[in-house]
Amino acid sequence: MTQPTDKKRTTRRRFLAGAAGLAAAGASSARADNAKNLPPNVADWTRQLGEGVGVRAYGNPSKYEKHVIRRTVPWLTATPESSVSFTPLHQLDGIITPNGLCFERHHGGIAEIDPNDYRLMLHGLVEKPLIFALDELKRLPRVNKIHFLECAANSGMEWRGAQLNGCQYTHGMVHCVQYTGVTLKVLLEQAGLKPNAKWIMAEGGDAAAMNRSIPLGKALDDCIVAYRMNGEMLRPEQGYPVRLVVPGWEGNVWVKWLRRLKVGDQPWFTREETSKYTDLLENGKARQFTFLMDAKSVITSPSPQAPVKQKGFNVISGLAWSGRGKIKRVDISLDGGRNWRAARIDGPVFDKACVRFYYELDWNGEELLLQSRAMDDTGYVQPGKDALRKIRGVNSIYHNNGIQTWALKADGEVENVEVG
Amino acid sequence: MTQPTDKKRTTRRRFLAGAAGLAAAGASSARADNAKNLPPNVADWTRQLGEGVGVRAYGNPSKYEKHVIRRTVPWLTATPESSVSFTPLHQLDGIITPNGLCFERHHGGIAEIDPNDYRLMLHGLVEKPLIFALDELKRLPRVNKIHFLECAANSGMEWRGAQLNGCQYTHGMVHCVQYTGVTLKVLLEQAGLKPNAKWIMAEGGDAAAMNRSIPLGKALDDCIVAYRMNGEMLRPEQGYPVRLVVPGWEGNVWVKWLRRLKVGDQPWFTREETSKYTDLLENGKARQFTFLMDAKSVITSPSPQAPVKQKGFNVISGLAWSGRGKIKRVDISLDGGRNWRAARIDGPVFDKACVRFYYELDWNGEELLLQSRAMDDTGYVQPGKDALRKIRGVNSIYHNNGIQTWALKADGEVENVEVG
Numbered sequence: 001m002t003q004p005t006d007k008k009r010t011t012r013r014r015f016l017a018g019a020a021g022l023a024a025a026g027a028s029s030a031r032a033d034n035a036k037n038l039p040p041n042v043a044d045w046t047r048q049l050g051e052g053v054g055v056r057a058y059g060n061p062s063k064y065e066k067h068v069i070r071r072t073v074p075w076l077t078a079t080p081e082s083s084v085s086f087t088p089l090h091q092l093d094g095i096i097t098p099n100g101l102c103f104e105r106h107h108g109g110i111a112e113i114d115p116n117d118y119r120l121m122l123h124g125l126v127e128k129p130l131i132f133a134l135d136e137l138k139r140l141p142r143v144n145k146i147h148f149l150e151c152a153a154n155s156g157m158e159w160r161g162a163q164l165n166g167c168q169y170t171h172g173m174v175h176c177v178q179y180t181g182v183t184l185k186v187l188l189e190q191a192g193l194k195p196n197a198k199w200i201m202a203e204g205g206d207a208a209a210m211n212r213s214i215p216l217g218k219a220l221d222d223c224i225v226a227y228r229m230n231g232e233m234l235r236p237e238q239g240y241p242v243r244l245v246v247p248g249w250e251g252n253v254w255v256k257w258l259r260r261l262k263v264g265d266q267p268w269f270t271r272e273e274t275s276k277y278t279d280l281l282e283n284g285k286a287r288q289f290t291f292l293m294d295a296k297s298v299i300t301s302p303s304p305q306a307p308v309k310q311k312g313f314n315v316i317s318g319l320a321w322s323g324r325g326k327i328k329r330v331d332i333s334l335d336g337g338r339n340w341r342a343a344r345i346d347g348p349v350f351d352k353a354c355v356r357f358y359y360e361l362d363w364n365g366e367e368l369l370l371q372s373r374a375m376d377d378t379g380y381v382q383p384g385k386d387a388l389r390k391i392r393g394v395n396s397i398y399h400n401n402g403i404q405t406w407a408l409k410a411d412g413e414v415e416n417v418e419v420g
Numbered sequence: 421m422t423q424p425t426d427k428k429r430t431t432r433r434r435f436l437a438g439a440a441g442l443a444a445a446g447a448s449s450a451r452a453d454n455a456k457n458l459p460p461n462v463a464d465w466t467r468q469l470g471e472g473v474g475v476r477a478y479g480n481p482s483k484y485e486k487h488v489i490r491r492t493v494p495w496l497t498a499t500p501e502s503s504v505s506f507t508p509l510h511q512l513d514g515i516i517t518p519n520g521l522c523f524e525r526h527h528g529g530i531a532e533i534d535p536n537d538y539r540l541m542l543h544g545l546v547e548k549p550l551i552f553a554l555d556e557l558k559r560l561p562r563v564n565k566i567h568f569l570e571c572a573a574n575s576g577m578e579w580r581g582a583q584l585n586g587c588q589y590t591h592g593m594v595h596c597v598q599y600t601g602v603t604l605k606v607l608l609e610q611a612g613l614k615p616n617a618k619w620i621m622a623e624g625g626d627a628a629a630m631n632r633s634i635p636l637g638k639a640l641d642d643c644i645v646a647y648r649m650n651g652e653m654l655r656p657e658q659g660y661p662v663r664l665v666v667p668g669w670e671g672n673v674w675v676k677w678l679r680r681l682k683v684g685d686q687p688w689f690t691r692e693e694t695s696k697y698t699d700l701l702e703n704g705k706a707r708q709f710t711f712l713m714d715a716k717s718v719i720t721s722p723s724p725q726a727p728v729k730q731k732g733f734n735v736i737s738g739l740a741w742s743g744r745g746k747i748k749r750v751d752i753s754l755d756g757g758r759n760w761r762a763a764r765i766d767g768p769v770f771d772k773a774c775v776r777f778y779y780e781l782d783w784n785g786e787e788l789l790l791q792s793r794a795m796d797d798t799g800y801v802q803p804g805k806d807a808l809r810k811i812r813g814v815n816s817i818y819h820n821n822g823i824q825t826w827a828l829k830a831d832g833e834v835e836n837v838e839v840g
């Protein structure tokens with residue numbers, strides 16, 4: 001834990017000077033309907049035996065957390081099989097996303113694959129084409145890596161100005177888990193690459209047979225053919241039983257339900273890298289193969305779905321990540337980008353993974369324009385939205401990593417607003 | 421990823437020389453019942469649209485993973501409300517335990533607490549007694565820490581020799597997640613400690629009102645009043661909405677459904693630290709307040725519930741942890757402890773957290789006695805079971821961190837056996 005500065009310590013003391021003393025709380029609780037549950041009284045749940053072990057062999061969240069779910073935006077796509085559900089970032093903390101809340105993006109729905117019938121084919125410009133059953137992949141040397149996964153279209157609605165009201169919708173196509181699997185490098189070494197090998201095509205086993213071209217250099221660098229997330233087998237909606245992990249690159253190339261890897265000497269120019277997942281510029285030309293997800297951050301709380309409940313001491317919490325490497329620093333602005341101060345990064349900082357940042361604020365009720373700005377260890381600094389638009393125009397859907405602004409109102413409500 | 425040595429590389433090549441070539445696999449698949457699903461054929465799941473987004477707002481594992489569950493041993497305790505369910509360690513990898521599979525240990529069942537009615541009382545030898553609502557705890561500065569939690573009774577059946585057949589039962593009372601919360605130190609500073617403060621009593625809000633005494637030094641060092649695990653709110657069976665995190669110490673003091681913290685000048689000698697959770701020695705005396713969980717490890721696969729399926733290249737996988745600090749090294753023996761060689765630790769190594777280790781083995785079918793031995797950064801080395809028994813006898817239930825032995829048979833089956 002980073003030690004708070006003396007200034008913060010003073011602020012914190014001030015906050016708690018206003019916290020309920022035991023006697024006072026007892027007095028007020030006596031008036032409340034739920035007084036029987038407040039200490040020093042003994043609550044109902046202490047008076048009766050609770051549910052035993054074995055009832056829930058695979059556990060689920062409390063019934064009081066039923067509002068913490070992935071959410072969809074029905075008008076966004078024509079069908080639910082080719083759509084998105086968003087991670088509730090405003091209701092999470094730390095850096096690990098629970099598997100049940102990782103956002104979904106499908107192109108032909110969730111393939112339901114019997115792991116006994118699963119096969120991965122590796123062919124093309126290789127010395128020896130190979131087919132792997134799941135058990136064969138599991139026999140190979142394993143690696144464990146914590147990485148973020150962000151859809152290229154995350155924050156895509158923001159190109160033309162502040163749109164959806166909530167970080168679940170503006171930034172919720174990102175999650176971060178620990179993957180276990182075999183490196184793609186090991187598989188390619190087994191097959192043996194031919195001298196003219198330069199690209200790899202990864203194809204999914206879903207109804208869309210989603211496929212993308214990936215340069216060989218990346219494939220040999222840090223890609224993982226993964227079958228586990230956060231310890232257990234991949235979830236169906238995340239590619240069960242096998243997906244490709246392409247650290248730091250757009251989610252679309254992290255092919256799920258991975259069926260086929262083909263080695264070639266040039267890209268395949270598939271649908272998803274020509275008509276989609278390209279960046280249409282102002283002059284009508286499009287940038288292609290823009291795989292990298294640049295440094296980005298967002299304040300997850302307070303945010304439009306997580307308003308401030310009271311004046312005084314509050315924690316500003318957020319996530320930052322970069323496809324280029326490690327997050328080195330996150331700054332916070334309270335005035336829409338005029339002044340910046342360093343946020344506190346708490347918890348582990350991994351390469352191409354989310355980090356959690358905090359900024360402790362003694363809020364007197366004044367209106368604020370909250371922003372966060374991420375910097376990574378390559379020196380890249382997250383740009384403002386207008387700076388991004390100057391180069392890229394507003395035609396694009398993808399790769400919007402501009403600084404997000406939340407307007408905190410006097411009543412504690414928060415709005416998504418447009419500040420260059 | 422650690423680079424494999426040349427020797428390992430050769431082994432791996434040898435393994436894959438035996439893997440199915442594309443043509444051969446195609447030929448054999450033509451004979452199989454499920455041939456239609458094998459490449460280069462297109463499987464059923466690619467021919468039909470899958471389930472869309474929004475159907476499972478909170479996701480669950482694949483229907484093909486229904487066997488990956490916490491399991492109970494009905495004869496172990498009189499009632500399920502005062503019992504244990506075990507983490508399926510043999511079916512997991514990496515270091516993060518998914519929340520739904522974290523083992524349970526209750527003394528009066530799972531308290532079902534409405535978070536709006538939740539209160540934490542802090543009183544005793546303090547300047548200002550305080551009561552915190554959940555929202556008030558969330559307003560305080562937060563920390564994120566990944567820690568293991570191990571029940572003192574984990575491996576307790578092994579004191580008198582090899583017993584239960586499976587690491588889920590011998591070692592499954594351990595899990596490892598990322599916690600988010602406020603340090604206990606911050607809370608105590610707010611209340612203000614009186615000069616004679618030396619111990620803290622933590623009490624649960626469950627039907628057992630489980631309570632334990634903790635020395636003030638530990639409370640001020642690294643304890644966390646946590647409300648989140650792996651990003652989301654604590655699960656009900658893990659103390660929702662608030663539990664105490666006592667890094668590196670026995671799980672019994674990580675009080676769940678935390679209701680009360682009382683500061684005193686001596687321990688309370690509660691039921692759980694007098695009649696239970698003490699270590700009965702050979703001479704009839706009992707060690708008390710043996711909080712620390714010493715360095716320990718277990719091979720999770722192969723293990724009795726996870727036999728070896730074929731000869732040739734196989735990955736030995738396991739977990740190691742230490743309540744004293746970081747795991748520095750893990751050794752593997754194939755011959756019951758006569759010869760040792762270093763395992764490869766893969767993935768992050770945190771203070772008082774699980775680490776994942778691997779050892780790649782080219783198995784020719786010979787019978788082996790598999791063991792793992794953990795060393796931490798204080799120089800502590802996990803002892804053999806007999807070495808432990810020499811000092812502690814066999815009357816104890818708790819704190820068995822002896823080296824575990826799995827006998828790998830010629831047919832790939834694995835048994836829990838007794839080797840000093």
